[in-house]
Amino acid sequence: MTIPSFVIGIAGGTGAGKTTVAQLVTENVEDAVTRIPLDNYYEDLSHLDLEERSDVNYDHPSAFEWELLREQLTHLLEGRTVEMPQYDFEIHNRKDERITVEPTDVIVLEGILALYDERINEMLDLRLYVETDADVRILRRIQRDVVERGRDLEGVMRQYLSTVKPMHEQFVEPTKKRADLVVPEGANSVAVNLLEEKIQAEVEGDAVRSWDRETIEKRVSEGFDLDSAQTTE
Numbered sequence: 001m002t003i004p005s006f007v008i009g010i011a012g013g014t015g016a017g018k019t020t021v022a023q024l025v026t027e028n029v030e031d032a033v034t035r036i037p038l039d040n041y042y043e044d045l046s047h048l049d050l051e052e053r054s055d056v057n058y059d060h061p062s063a064f065e066w067e068l069l070r071e072q073l074t075h076l077l078e079g080r081t082v083e084m085p086q087y088d089f090e091i092h093n094r095k096d097e098r099i100t101v102e103p104t105d106v107i108v109l110e111g112i113l114a115l116y117d118e119r120i121n122e123m124l125d126l127r128l129y130v131e132t133d134a135d136v137r138i139l140r141r142i143q144r145d146v147v148e149r150g151r152d153l154e155g156v157m158r159q160y161l162s163t164v165k166p167m168h169e170q171f172v173e174p175t176k177k178r179a180d181l182v183v184p185e186g187a188n189s190v191a192v193n194l195l196e197e198k199i200q201a202e203v204e205g206d207a208v209r210s211w212d213r214e215t216i217e218k219r220v221s222e223g224f225d226l227d228s229a230q231t232t233e
């Protein structure tokens with residue numbers, strides 16, 4: 001089994017299009033990709049009843065079991081198999097069963113706070129932030145939560161105003177500055193095509209790490225002028 005060489009983090013607000021982007025950019029390399037939804041690492045809340053679980057703030061960083069995510073990501077990077085938890089949004093809790101995930105050439109970690117944790121960030125080779133207007137995102141969320149996640153409109157609105165929106169502003173949106181690339185309007189075709197090519201090249205092993213932070217930082221420290229790159233290169 002090969003050890004994954006390329007780890008991508010995809011962050012952004014609820015309904016921004018993170019899952020869609022994650023799927024589209026890895027479509028051509030399906031067998032070589034492991035997708036890790038951050039949602040699977042929500043804390044196990046089995047000690048609470050359903051009503052109590054409905055009131056939890058799922059948009060605060062403390063809702064996630066970061067230690068488990070760090071451990072499992074590290075294991076995958078070491079070429080080891082992990083037993084990944086699964087999440088059930090309808091009951092606001094982890095499922096009983098886990099799934100076995102094999103290490104692959106590409107790993108995609110995707111979720112509202114995928115760029116939040118410093119140590120996770122250090123493990124990422126490419127950090128993306130999917131940016132979509134808040135009005136579009138809430139419309140998508142209403143549709144999804146009511147149709148797919150068994151919620152009622154009033155509850156979705158209450159949750160959005162009490163936790164989703166303020167936590168987005170406090171914790172999610174600020175992670176945008178950690179991103180290497182901001183993808184506007186979710187699945188925009190130019191960005192998706194470029195990323196698809198980059199990921200395919202990584203899998204085929206002939207990628208030039210043009211976005212490699214260390215290389216860029218080194219070149220800047222050697223006097224390379226990023227702002228006028230076309231004229232000085």
Ligand SMILES: Nc1ncnc2c1ncn2[C@@H]1O[C@H](COP(=O)(O)OP(=O)(O)O)[C@@H](O)[C@H]1O
Pocket residue numbers: 012013014015016017018019020021140185186187188
């Ligand atoms: N660029 C886009 N244009 C139109 N609809 C989109 C676009 N990106 C995502 N969607 C739709 O928006 C909804 C939420 O997208 P999703 O990828 O699940 O968002 P997230 O993972 O960020 O919550 C889905 O129904 C998806 O099909």
Ligand SMILES: O=c1ccn([C@@H]2O[C@H](COP(=O)(O)O)[C@@H](O)[C@H]2O)c(=O)[nH]1
Pocket residue numbers: 013014015018039042058059088089091092093111112164
């Ligand atoms: O039990 C739960 C767990 C999470 N949520 C909400 O889900 C979104 C994150 O998922 P996206 O696919 O990125 O939208 C987050 O905003 C939580 O509020 C939930 O409602 N219930």
